[in-house]
Amino acid sequence: MIDHTTIVTYVLIVLGFVFIPGPATLLTMARAASSGTKVGIATGAGIAAGDVIHTSMAIVGLSAIIATSALLFSIVKYAGAAFLIYLGIRAMLDKAPIELNGGAPTISAGRAFREAVLTEVLNPKTALFFLAFLPQFVRPEHGATALQLAVLGIVFVLLGLLSTVVFAVGAGRLGNFLRRHPAVVKWQGKVVGTIYCAVGVRLALQER
Numbered sequence: 001m002i003d004h005t006t007i008v009t010y011v012l013i014v015l016g017f018v019f020i021p022g023p024a025t026l027l028t029m030a031r032a033a034s035s036g037t038k039v040g041i042a043t044g045a046g047i048a049a050g051d052v053i054h055t056s057m058a059i060v061g062l063s064a065i066i067a068t069s070a071l072l073f074s075i076v077k078y079a080g081a082a083f084l085i086y087l088g089i090r091a092m093l094d095k096a097p098i099e100l101n102g103g104a105p106t107i108s109a110g111r112a113f114r115e116a117v118l119t120e121v122l123n124p125k126t127a128l129f130f131l132a133f134l135p136q137f138v139r140p141e142h143g144a145t146a147l148q149l150a151v152l153g154i155v156f157v158l159l160g161l162l163s164t165v166v167f168a169v170g171a172g173r174l175g176n177f178l179r180r181h182p183a184v185v186k187w188q189g190k191v192v193g194t195i196y197c198a199v200g201v202r203l204a205l206q207e208r
Helices: 004-018 023-035 037-060 062-068 070-093 109-121 124-137 145-178 182-205
Strands: none
Touching: 004 124, 004 145, 023 037, 023 109, 023 145, 023 182, 037 109, 037 124, 037 145, 070 109, 070 124, 070 182, 124 145
16 A cells, blocks of 8 residues: 555645635635535535546546547536536526525525536546646555555545635635625625636636
């Protein structure tokens, strides 16, 4: 199995990576601020589930296909970008009533989870990250490569989930406070929608 020095180094690098705000963090915080901590945590769990899928893809080699096929990479990239922009536009146009006493919009944690899974799976950059990053810590002399990749992937998923939960709790508490103010309620959907659209455009403009 993986030696202690390698796993400690890996954990430290991943901790630095997952606690630097990125697209996954922004999406989690946007959901938590607009719909509450529970929905934010569900979003983080969905992202973690998507990363489990990416880990599986890296193990079986599907990520390598995406990495070597410009057409497939573009299809996945633009599908993911379009989905994010769709979510953003829907958030901007959503007229769901919000109670000013701290109540959240009517979006279920299940829906947030499903959307987060799809968003993460449709991000080819994540697939390439797992394909390029995980093998750097694999040592053939330490045992089965697939098992090492699985362990590294699970560690990444758990640490990523930890970070999104932390951000979701913080953003959820802030959102509960902000939602008590009518002006914030009025513009909340537009701000959240803008974040989704911005992340979608960023994804669309990314190169391999």
